[in-house]
Amino acid sequence: MMKTIDVGLLILLVIFIAGAFIRLYPTILYDKPLKYDSYYHARVAELVKTTGSTPSEEPWPEGGRPHFYPPLYHVSLAAISSISGSSVLDVIKFFLPIISAILILAVFWLAYSYRNMNTALLTVFLVAFNPFILNASYDSPELIGLLLLCFSVFLLLKERPYLAGIFLGVGLLFNIFFAVITFTAISVFLIYKKKYSVVPKFAAIPAVAALLWYLPKLGDLQHLDFSIGPNFVAQSLTPWMLFLTPAIVVSILILIVLVKFAPKVNIREKLDDYRSFWTVWVIFFTFMFFTFVLTPIFYPWRMLLYLSLGFSFLLADVLVNTKFKHKLIAPIFIAFFIIVSVATSTFLVTSNTLRPPLDDNEYLMLSWIESQVPKGSTILADNVVCSNIQTLTNKTCLLDINFESIPNKQSWQDFQNFFASLDVTRSDTYNLFRKYSIDYIIFASKYTNRTNTELFADKVYASWVCDSGGKNCLRDAAAYRFNG
Amino acid sequence: MKQFDGKVLYAAIIIASIVPVLFILSSSIKEKQSLTEIWLVNYTKNVPENQSLIFVVGLKNDVPKNYTLDFFFDDLQVGSLNVALNGLKYYEVEVQQVYSGKHILRVNAYDESSGPFGSKDNPYYLNFHVDVK
DSSP states (O other), X not given: OHHHHHHHHHHHHHHHHHHHHHHHHXXXXXXXXXXXXXXXXXXXXXXXXXXXXXXXXXXXXXXXXXOOSOSHHHHHHXXXXXXXXXXXXXXXXXXXXXXXXXXXXXXXXXXXHHSOHHHXXXXXXXXXXXXXXXXXXXXXXXXXXXXXXXXXXXXXHTTOHHHHHHHHHHHHTTOHHHHHHHHHHHHHHHHHTTOTTHHHHHHHXXXXXXXXXXXXXXXXXXXXXSSHHHHHHHHHHHXXXXXXXXXXXXXXXXXXXXXXXXXXXXXXXXXXXXXXXXXXHHHHHHHXXXXXXXXXXXXXXXXXXXXXXXXXXXXXXXXXXXXXXXXXXXXXXXXXXXXXXXXXXXHHHHTTOSSOSSOHHHHHHHHHHHHHSOTTOOEEOOHHHHHHHHHHSSOXXXXXXXXXXXXXXXXXXXXXXXXXXXXXXXXXXXXXHHHTTOOEEEEOTTOOTTXXXXXXXXXXXXXXXXXXXXXXXXXXXXXXXXXX | OBOXXXXXXXXXXXXXXXXXXXXXXXXXXXXXOEEEEEEEEEEOSEEOTTSOEEEEEEEEESSXXXXXXXXXXXXXXXXXXXXXXXXXXXXXXXXXXXXXXXXXXXXXXXXXXXXXXXXXXXXXXXXXXXXXX
16 A cells, blocks of 8 residues: 555656646746736736735726736735745746646645545646646636635535635635636536535635625726627637537547446445536536537636546546456556647647747837837737737736726727728728827737728838748738827 | 556556656757847928938847848839848938928838748838928
């Protein structure tokens, strides 16, 4: 027994080191935070660090916009930055990848608490090399929620719902989406198990946390918006969701067949809520993912993070604790999922998919904006460039990344349409400049619909990037100044 | 019926954990790229008729590269420079005796060997409007 545990812990150490390495490698490679949400969070954390409190409003050209995002992530970043003496941008580069590495250990602890060493090791491996968890390890405090979820699930299955609720409540103060969707999934499980009275006990602490944070903001709730963001993001992500659909369908079908028909071993019935929990979890998030067919309002692309986490727990449990008719079936399944996990996560890390949201020439343009655009100028850029401008240049911009708080929906949509549409007419462009008193429009390299802008604006800046030989160059990023 | 054998699992996990680390370490580090920028430094927006118009652009890159700069006043080419750029330089062009009306100044930057962007047929450029009265 001791020997198995020692070998198991050694293998856990190997998985942890390898998992931590592939999480930290992309962020070490670049001097700026990866993923575009990081820049919004860095800005808010900088505000917290500067003022010593969570802002009730974020700076905004049209007079500020209400700040709804729960406080603990930004407070944590600001506190670590203050204590360590590092900049918020440096802290944000490493904070979530490290949390994501710690998640590997928490997953092991949870799986080992309810199963055996083999199940725990396979679970932890599937999480460590899970491409969706890896991809989310740089920009979303949902990762902190997943870490807290491990403790919450452990306590819930031990029938200690109040304590389980504390972890969900803390998670809510890091990320509201995590708390709402996780609470819903767990409630479905409790209802499925006919444990109706546990639901309010589990909900008590998260409800108090939600009231404490949102009650003072009731007056601003009309600015809370869940329509513009999902529709905007869905435009770029729906093709990916369609691409992933066959793989998800096949994986879930295999899993359901195994759960339903394969005989179990090593599982004491008393503890079998573990498998029921992850089965309900996987079914719930599979359903939520496929809501993208009807509407993006539930942020279906974010369900893949939760689905893949539950899939890892359930798959490992089923493969290790099942009697198969042929001894090679389980190894074949395991080999298949290991190959897929390793191949996909390696591709993610080496293909520059995990990188800062702008190209080097676009960051060069931001340096020009910092030094040459007069403070107080009205700048329009797309959401990602705007967010970077506001974080890196201390200048304001007419769009931003956080889609849930939008004080002026009409202007926000006008600006997004301008960048999204290839059919913006000359008069549309002119009216946009005049209506919103725009001084500068900034285009990232990817935009081709600039021609009408040039009729009313001077193209005063361009920067471009070429390969090391200088032969293959990309379209320029450019700044236009209104000349009307 | 057989239960899954742990030894196979251990071996598979160890190998599969080490492989991506080795692969990443042996893969090429981020490829070096060259960056270039051009910007309008100075020009006079409103010019009296028959006066000269001077405009200045800055050009900067981080690795040595040759460029041709062509300057235009509307469709009329008013200057051309072949530059071996290494770092930051400013280029000044004077357009003499401009005539009245609204005009467009333009500077094209291109390298004959570049493509698809930055070639003579698809140059990088700045353009700006002047009003001569």
